[in-house]
Amino acid sequence: MHDVILDIKKFKPVVIYDEDRSVLAIPAEAISGDVVKMIMKNCDEIRVALPWRRIVELGLNRFKIFDGNAIPLDFKAMSADDRAEFIRLLAGGKLVSEDLIYPGRVFVEEAKEGGVLERPSFGEASLDLARLSGFKLAGVYATLIDEGRIAGKDFGLSFAREKRLKAISINELIEHRLKNEKLVDRVVSATLPTKFYGTFKAFGYKTPLGEIIALVRGKVDEGDVLVRIHSECLTGDVFHSLRCDCGEQLERSLKKIDSEGKGVLIYMRGHEGRGIGLINKLIAYKLQEEGRDTVEANVELGFPPDLRSYGIAAQILMDLGVKSVKLMTNNPEKIEELKKYGFKVVREPIEVEPVEENRRYLKVKVEKLGHMMCIND
Numbered sequence: 409m410h411d412v413i414l415d416i417k418k419f420k421p422v423v424i425y426d427e428d429r430s431v432l433a434i435p436a437e438a439i440s441g442d443v444v445k446m447i448m449k450n451c452d453e454i455r456v457a458l459p460w461r462r463i464v465e466l467g468l469n470r471f472k473i474f475d476g477n478a479i480p481l482d483f484k485a486m487s488a489d490d491r492a493e494f495i496r497l498l499a500g501g502k503l504v505s506e507d508l509i510y511p512g513r514v515f516v517e518e519a520k521e522g523g524v525l526e527r528p529s530f531g532e533a534s535l536d537l538a539r540l541s542g543f544k545l546a547g548v549y550a551t552l553i554d555e556g557r558i559a560g561k562d563f564g565l566s567f568a569r570e571k572r573l574k575a576i577s578i579n580e581l582i583e584h585r586l587k588n589e590k591l592v593d594r595v596v597s598a599t600l601p602t603k604f605y606g607t608f609k610a611f612g613y614k615t616p617l618g619e620i621i622a623l624v625r626g627k628v629d630e631g632d633v634l635v636r637i638h639s640e641c642l643t644g645d646v647f648h649s650l651r652c653d654c655g656e657q658l659e660r661s662l663k664k665i666d667s668e669g670k671g672v673l674i675y676m677r678g679h680e681g682r683g684i685g686l687i688n689k690l691i692a693y694k695l696q697e698e699g700r701d702t703v704e705a706n707v708e709l710g711f712p713p714d715l716r717s718y719g720i721a722a723q724i725l726m727d728l729g730v731k732s733v734k735l736m737t738n739n740p741e742k743i744e745e746l747k748k749y750g751f752k753v754v755r756e757p758i759e760v761e762p763v764e765e766n767r768r769y770l771k772v773k774v775e776k777l778g779h780m781m782c783i784n785d
Contacts, residue, residue: 409540409584412574416541421446423568423575424533426748429551430564431530432573435538436499436546441489443548448488450567451550452558456498457519457531458546460715466503469710471510477712482512499546520717521545522616524582525591527717528748533578536585582749591616592723605662608673611728615720617678622724623662626670629729634671634756636661636736637721639679642686650765651693657758661736664756672728674721682706683715701772714777718742722749738779755780 412422421434421443432451434443436458447454455478463469463479471479483494484507491514497503498516519531523539526532534547552559552567559567561577568575593614600610600623608623638645638661644654658673665671681689684706692705703713722745725733732752735743738759746753759781762770773779 409576409580412537412576413541415574416537416543419443421573422537423552423564423573424530424537424549424578424581425561425564425575426578427561428558429530430559430561430567431534431549431551433530433534433537433547433549435534435541435543436495436548437538437543438541439492439495439548441487441492444488444491444495446571447548447550451552453513453515454491454495454548454550455515455517455531456495456546456548457517457534458498459521459535460518461521462498462546463516463518466498467505468516473707473710473712474511474515478515478517480511480513480515482509482514483507484509486513495548500544518712518715519547520719522591522719523585524578524719525585525589525723526616526719528578528582528719528745530578533581536581537576578748579750586726590723592620592720592727594727602662604659606666611724613724613727615724617676617720620677620720620724621675622728623665623673623675624671624728625665628670628672629731631670632732632734632754633730634665634668634736635725635730635733636665636671636673636758637676637718637742638673639676639682639716641680643689650763652766652769653760653762656760657736660758660760664736672725672730674724676716676718676721679716682713684709684711696769701776702769703772703776714741718745719749722746722751725751738773738781740778740780 419438421432424431424433432447468479474480517531519535520526523532523536530549534549535545538547554563565575595614596612598610601607608625611622613620638658641654643649644652645658648655661673680686695705706713734756735753736756736758743753771783774781
């Protein structure tokens with residue numbers, strides 16, 4: 409890690425990789441026209457990873473989100489030096505609306521401020537390298553291309569050797585940060601008897617997302633453990649709204665843990681409306697009543713379809729000693745993120761019977777967000 413940081417401080421890009429993909433990355437403040445040329449010669453599109461607060465501060469959320477969580481922009485004439493200047497302005501400066509071209513070929517991407525400890529992806533890894541090297545919290549990365557295909561680990565390591573660049577894996581970055589810091593702080597534990605689901609041990613954590621509770625039953629630091637990572641949903645969990653399946657999933661999860669006598673339920677504050685908040689969720693409901701679906705409504709409000717991540721939940725599971733997870737979910741993103749943090753994960757389906765009020769919502773989750781459910785017309 410020390411050698412990687414030294415190279416970055418010299419304004420040299422590095423290779424970040426996992427088993428399936430390799431990227432060139434550099435802090436946005438450190439990019440130059442020469443690095444842009446290297447990216448354009450060897451990679452696909454340029455992606456600038458910024459915290460959501462910076463995207464909002466720059467007013468870029470007024471543009472339509474493309475391909476999940478990216479905003480395609482250009483800036484004036486776009487030579488390599490122009491692109492480098494534009495990217496440095498994104499990291500720390502002001503943009504004049506008249507200078508922006510939309511759509512463009514620089515993709516501004518939302519990334520979590522907590523880096524790979526909040527979401528184990530390349531955007532977050534590029535933010536971490538910027539932070540660890542003393543630059544502003546903005547990273548640039550682009551996927552290496554190997555004969556027209558996305559480059560994997562072996563190509564990335566070979567490219568790094570050929571170009572005399574340092575290379576680091578996302579897993580190495582996660583391990584480095586876990587050894588030196590953490591984003592969750594266990595504050596208290598207490599007994600919590602419930603009316604319908606038996607008695608749990610309630611653990612209270614302070615996190616960047618706010619105060620989070622984990623309900624624990626039995627000895628969870630050994631064997632396979634039933635786990636539900638449940639996104640906060642006031643309307644569904646408390647008021648039993650029929651517009652979603654959240655409340656019923658919460659109840660089924662608690663009943664299943666009670667029946668098995670062993671498990672963990674983490675209630676993820678800050679996940680309301682897939683991360684957009686309660687009021688914005690209600691505004692999205694209004695847009696759905698006017699004909700949009702749940703993804704279209706989020707995007708029209710200036711948000712990505714899903715702002716959630718699960719690294720905080722992963723650290724809570726680590727704190728509790730959980731190693732092998734039977735994850736109650738229909739969301740493949742949760743499974744893949746937990747695996748990247750080193751957990752053994754198998755899926756426990758948690759489907760509920762659709763009703764007329766939520767059938768379209770559930771179909772969109774399957775068709776646009778990749779959730780694993782069977783929805784019959």
